[in-house]
Amino acid sequence: DISGQPLPYTVSQPIAQTSVSAGDPQPSCKFGSFVNTFWYQYTPSVEQHVVIDARQSDSETNPILVVFSGTPGSLVELGCSSQAYNEGIDLTLAAGTTYYIMGAKSGWTPATSGQITLNIGVVPPVPNDDYADAIPITSFPFSHQQIVYAATTEPSDPSISCGGHSSFNQYNHTIWYQYTATADQTIMLNAEGSSYGAIIAVYTGSPGSF
Numbered sequence: 001d002i003s004g005q006p007l008p009y010t011v012s013q014p015i016a017q018t019s020v021s022a023g024d025p026q027p028s029c030k031f032g033s034f035v036n037t038f039w040y041q042y043t044p045s046v047e048q049h050v051v052i053d054a055r056q057s058d059s060e061t062n063p064i065l066v067v068f069s070g071t072p073g074s075l076v077e078l079g080c081s082s083q084a085y086n087e088g089i090d091l092t093l094a095a096g097t098t099y100y101i102m103g104a105k106s107g108w109t110p111a112t113s114g115q116i117t118l119n120i121g122v123v124p125p126v127p128n129d130d131y132a133d134a135i136p137i138t139s140f141p142f143s144h145q146q147i148v149y150a151a152t153t154e155p156s157d158p159s160i161s162c163g164g165h166s167s168f169n170q171y172n173h174t175i176w177y178q179y180t181a182t183a184d185q186t187i188m189l190n191a192e193g194s195s196y197g198a199i200i201a202v203y204t205g206s207p208g209s210f
Helices: none
Strands: 009-014 034-042 048-053 063-071 074-081 089-093 099-106 115-122
Touching (some): 034 115, 048 063, 063 089, 099 115
Antiparallel strands (some): 009 115, 034 099, 048 115, 063 074, 063 099
């Protein structure tokens, strides 16, 4: 039980001596099977928007993380990441509710060594979540890094068409920047160094008429 621990919280869990129990639920995001399960529980004293991941885990563990509410025997899955070393689970946790976090190694072969690192952090607000709050770009080169888990998608956000396939039009957690050129110029934008698949789109106009 890690209730009462200040966030961010990190713990490294050796998994060689862990195993799957009969009552362990099946993660919805698993590929194939899973082994070496372990459990933590957390009850926040106030409402919190958190991200839970397994960054810095040993690479051979291929960690899975799953978050549940409910009680043992009748757990309800709230979030699942089969690539938890790279992709976190972001959730809003209610005050006084107990949440259960199951970690596991992905695959069929139990681990004989290695550890999975569980990280829980509070998600910071995103100042440029909305078009009206776009961060101005004033000079080049420009680089900006931020955590976007708390970003939302507004009804006025335009469609994104990259590559001509409908799946590319599925996106969330949008953030905005703005730039006004003082002269004709050619620029290049990229999202190198991002820890997940990022899409960049450029528009002129205003909400509703981009």
